[in-house]
Amino acid sequence: MTFENNLLNPLSTNCFLLILLFSLSVTSCKEDEVHTSQVEYLKPSYAQGYRLGMVKDCEWLECIHPSTQKTLVRVVRDSSAFDILSNMFVDGVAHIVISEKKKLATLSTTHVALINQGAGLEYWSGGAFISYLQNEEALQMIDNSKASDLGGVPEFDKEKCLAINPSAVLIYPYGDPLNNLELGIPVVPILEYLESTPLGRTEWMCAIGWMVGEHAKAKLAFSLISKEYEHLKSLIAQTNSARPVVFTGSVREGKWSAPGGGSLVARFIEDAGGEYLFRDGGGLENLTLDLESVIVSAENADLWGLVIFAPDGYSIAKMVLDDQRHSYLIPESRKVFYCNTAEVDYFGDLIVSPERVLGDLIALIRPDVVLEKRLEEKSFKWLQEE
Amino acid sequence: MVTGRMKHVFLLIGLTLVLSLLHLMYGSVDLSLLPDRVAQVIFLEVRLPRVLTAVGAGAGLALTGLFMQTWFRNSLAGPSVLGITSGGSLGVAILTLAGGGATGFLNLGSGYSLMLVAAVGSLFILVLVFVASKRFTSPITLLVFGLMVGYTVSAIVVVLQSEASSESLQAFVFWGMGSFGNASLKVSAVLPVLAVLAMVWGRKRRKWLDAWTLGENIAITMGTPAQKFKMEIIIVVGIVAGAVTSVCGPIAFLGLATPHVVKMISKERSHKQTLPLVLLTGACIALFADLLVRAPWSEDSGFPLNAVLALFGAPIVIAVIWKRTHEL
Numbered sequence: 001m002t003f004e005n006n007l008l009n010p011l012s013t014n015c016f017l018l019i020l021l022f023s024l025s026v027t028s029c030k031e032d033e034v035h036t037s038q039v040e041y042l043k044p045s046y047a048q049g050y051r052l053g054m055v056k057d058c059e060w061l062e063c064i065h066p067s068t069q070k071t072l073v074r075v076v077r078d079s080s081a082f083d084i085l086s087n088m089f090v091d092g093v094a095h096i097v098i099s100e101k102k103k104l105a106t107l108s109t110t111h112v113a114l115i116n117q118g119a120g121l122e123y124w125s126g127g128a129f130i131s132y133l134q135n136e137e138a139l140q141m142i143d144n145s146k147a148s149d150l151g152g153v154p155e156f157d158k159e160k161c162l163a164i165n166p167s168a169v170l171i172y173p174y175g176d177p178l179n180n181l182e183l184g185i186p187v188v189p190i191l192e193y194l195e196s197t198p199l200g201r202t203e204w205m206c207a208i209g210w211m212v213g214e215h216a217k218a219k220l221a222f223s224l225i226s227k228e229y230e231h232l233k234s235l236i237a238q239t240n241s242a243r244p245v246v247f248t249g250s251v252r253e254g255k256w257s258a259p260g261g262g263s264l265v266a267r268f269i270e271d272a273g274g275e276y277l278f279r280d281g282g283g284l285e286n287l288t289l290d291l292e293s294v295i296v297s298a299e300n301a302d303l304w305g306l307v308i309f310a311p312d313g314y315s316i317a318k319m320v321l322d323d324q325r326h327s328y329l330i331p332e333s334r335k336v337f338y339c340n341t342a343e344v345d346y347f348g349d350l351i352v353s354p355e356r357v358l359g360d361l362i363a364l365i366r367p368d369v370v371l372e373k374r375l376e377e378k379s380f381k382w383l384q385e386e
Numbered sequence: 387m388v389t390g391r392m393k394h395v396f397l398l399i400g401l402t403l404v405l406s407l408l409h410l411m412y413g414s415v416d417l418s419l420l421p422d423r424v425a426q427v428i429f430l431e432v433r434l435p436r437v438l439t440a441v442g443a444g445a446g447l448a449l450t451g452l453f454m455q456t457w458f459r460n461s462l463a464g465p466s467v468l469g470i471t472s473g474g475s476l477g478v479a480i481l482t483l484a485g486g487g488a489t490g491f492l493n494l495g496s497g498y499s500l501m502l503v504a505a506v507g508s509l510f511i512l513v514l515v516f517v518a519s520k521r522f523t524s525p526i527t528l529l530v531f532g533l534m535v536g537y538t539v540s541a542i543v544v545v546l547q548s549e550a551s552s553e554s555l556q557a558f559v560f561w562g563m564g565s566f567g568n569a570s571l572k573v574s575a576v577l578p579v580l581a582v583l584a585m586v587w588g589r590k591r592r593k594w595l596d597a598w599t600l601g602e603n604i605a606i607t608m609g610t611p612a613q614k615f616k617m618e619i620i621i622v623v624g625i626v627a628g629a630v631t632s633v634c635g636p637i638a639f640l641g642l643a644t645p646h647v648v649k650m651i652s653k654e655r656s657h658k659q660t661l662p663l664v665l666l667t668g669a670c671i672a673l674f675a676d677l678l679v680r681a682p683w684s685e686d687s688g689f690p691l692n693a694v695l696a697l698f699g700a701p702i703v704i705a706v707i708w709k710r711t712h713e714l
Contacts, residue, residue: 151414154679154690155567158432162424163415172556184427 036088045226046200049191050207058084060095061210066194075168075188075211096186098211102167105150109133109348111170111190111208117352118205118218121147125166128152134345161185168211196262196284198271198354199226205352228355229271232362235369236273244302244365247277249287249294251323256289268354269305272361273369277301291325298329303365306338306383307346314340316385336383337364350379391659394652398666402441405673409437412682432567435574440566440672442577443634444644446626448668449584451641452660456595457619458519458528461706464642465627468532469511471638472539473624474631475562477507479543482558483550501576505628511535512620564635564692566676573633584626585665591618592657599655638692639699644668646702671698 041062042052048066052059053074061075073094076082082097089095103125106112109132115124121137126148133139141147148164151157161169168186172193188211192204202225209218246269249258259265260282269276277297281287298304308314316336320327330336339346350357357379362369364380410433417425447465454463454470465471481503518531547555561568569577588595594615597605606612630637648663649655675695681688 154563154688155565157414158567159413159415159428162428162432163420165424 039088044200044203044206046197047192047195047203047207048200049194050204052210055084055088060085061207063189063191063207066191066196072189072191075186077211077213096168096188098168098186098188102212103164104208104212105148105161105164105166105169105185107152107156107169107171108190109135110192110351112138113345113348113352114190114192114205114208115212117202117221118209119212119214120217123212123214125164126150126160128156132347134348170208192351194284196264197267198264198357199229201264202226202352202354225353225355229358232355232358232371233271235371236271236362236366239273239366239369241366241368243273243275245277245300246274246303246305246365247294247298247301247329248305248307249278249289250306250308250319251291251325254291256287256291256294258287258289258294260285260287265305265307268357268361269365272358272364273366274303274361295325295328298331301331302333302335304329304331304336305380306336307341308338309341311342314338314383316383319383334385337361337380338383339380344379346379353378391652391654391663395662395666398663398670401670402666402673405670405677406437406441408677408682409433409440409673409680413680414682431571435569435571436567436676437673438571438574438578439569439633440676441669442574442579442581443566443630443637444640444668444670444672445581445665446577446584446630446668447637447641448644448664448671449581449588449661450623450627451643451668452645452657452664453584453588453595453619453623454641455645456598456657457616459599459601460529461646462529462642462703463532464639465508465623466636466638467529467536467642468515469535469539470508470515470623470627471631471636472536473507473509473511474504474628475507475636476511476539476543477503477505477628478561478632479546479558480507482554482561483543483546498573500632501573501629504632505625508628508631509620509624511539512624516616516620561635563690564637565679566634566672566691568635569633577630577633580626580629581665581669584622585661587618587622588657588661591615592661595657634691636692637695639695639703640668640672643699643702644671646706647671 039053039055042054044050049064051062051064053062054060058081059077060081063072063075064070065072071091071093073096074085074089075096075098076085077098079097082095085095103123104111104115105125106115106127107129109127109129112121112124112127112133112135115121116135116138121135121141124138124141124147126142127133127138128150129152130139130142130149131153133142138147142149148160149157150161162185166185168188170190171187172190190204190208192201195201195204203222206215206218206222209215247258248265248269249256251257258278261276261279262283263285266276266279270279278287278289281289306314306319310318316330316334319336320330339350341347344350359371360378360380363371364382410429413428413433415428417428420428450470451464454465454468455461457463458468478500481500514535515528515532519528522528522531547558550558593608594605594610597608597610598615600608602612605615627641644667645660645664648660648667651667652660652663654660654663675691675698678694679688679691
């Protein structure tokens, strides 16, 4: 029997085809394997603390420390994506599986505002530190038992958290309330507080929107906010008049405590057309300065800005009553603007409405800039004498 | 026939069981209304570890308090007064604040590594106090020395805090508030074991402990090997106080006040008799204090643990000082 004859034998032909098919399937399996080089990242426009990774049909959220650029966790929405990531990345970073279209629990009231603005409060199942929550709709949900009060003071209520069984608990990295117990509830660090720009902080609503399958909705809402913010910023860029020097802070335990030069407040002031007095000092963290040097440097300042908690209201008189030395720091113009966190949701609604804050600040700092809308006074306003 | 001491022991065992059952049965959610899987997780991963931690921490700290009061022959000695708890805090502070990178991101570090560093910190301070005790014969001077060590350690912790990242700083602050609800089942199970081991050591060395209450010289003439005794007591107190501190944060008054509560309820003074009473009373006080922290009967949250313990412990310490002053 010749070789050709053998090939023509039907049985041999079938065997040959089977081997060929098997080889092809093995080859195609290898092609299915994905490598890190194939990964595409969708970076947010402003936020530095997260990005979306994509390879083929697999998508995940990466939380990154903005300062160190270290990846902290990768969040996926199904277990098949978890398997792909586990094969692809061997860097020791935790991979967290959350259930899409399920509700989230929160540790911070800021997270509630981010959920509300990005995906809607229907995706919120409960949170800690409710006594600090100012969002009326969220408070009503607690009252109507549509969301749970998860404690916080003195302790996070693990039992209630397990009972409501959220898709994940959004936490600050330093405050894992579940202490990595084997409870089966994923925890996702939300690093918005480390963002150095107002819009970067707000953009975290898109990351949270992605977690619950509402990325497009969150992105649309954010684009409206960022557009308005950028528009207001552009109004400042169009003017040539001098930037008023603004300082912030107050006396605390004999020292001057103020937001650092890289802080959110500093960026707001700069974006609103002011020049932040402490722009060269510190980063995101608060500055503690010698009172004498502040008294000297504040001599040349035009405005003083304050963020305070004053449930009974505040005035220049009360400010001086708090500490007599404040009187030496009040600018000659006696222009002090302030935001009372007892009256407005500074750490909630205003985090997701930076355009409102910027509008108010421009109206106060740069009255020469003509705004289409009148001053809302929803965030900052002038401090009255009495 | 059941003796008076046995009555107390049975009563305290009963009380411990009742308080433990209350903890296990009642919480912020009704387990009967939940799916079995969730109820099981809450029971095994939240309530049971909390009970084990409270029992272990209460019993362990009470025993360390008794051992220290015997060692220094000073009724005001205790792990929190002589800086031993601060030493544990220092160990945790060094691990979390200075060595933040080694501890991982989402937690303070593994329970066992924290236990180790806290025990090393506690042992270090104990050795310092031990050296000082050779020089300072007055118990008051030694207490003041302990307080100064505590202040120094606190100052070092503040310096570490000023250099720490905001994440590790906040983690340390949360830990420092004190709670029996921090540990997982595995870690929490270690504390009762340590407390029992401390009691086993106490029973083994009961004659040395009894002799020591009469004074060091008399104890030596009665056959107590002073150096060995001191070394063993340092190791036992250091490990137990360090482990408790690592899991629960700095816990005040339990070690100092519990031996005095036992003296109030029982006239027994030998260590053979008092050891089980101190162990069980410590567990009961810790469980009761934690009930006030959790407040399962109330919609509102309870009180911080160290505030509850201070409200209970401070009057006892004042009473002890008052009694001593009147006896003088």
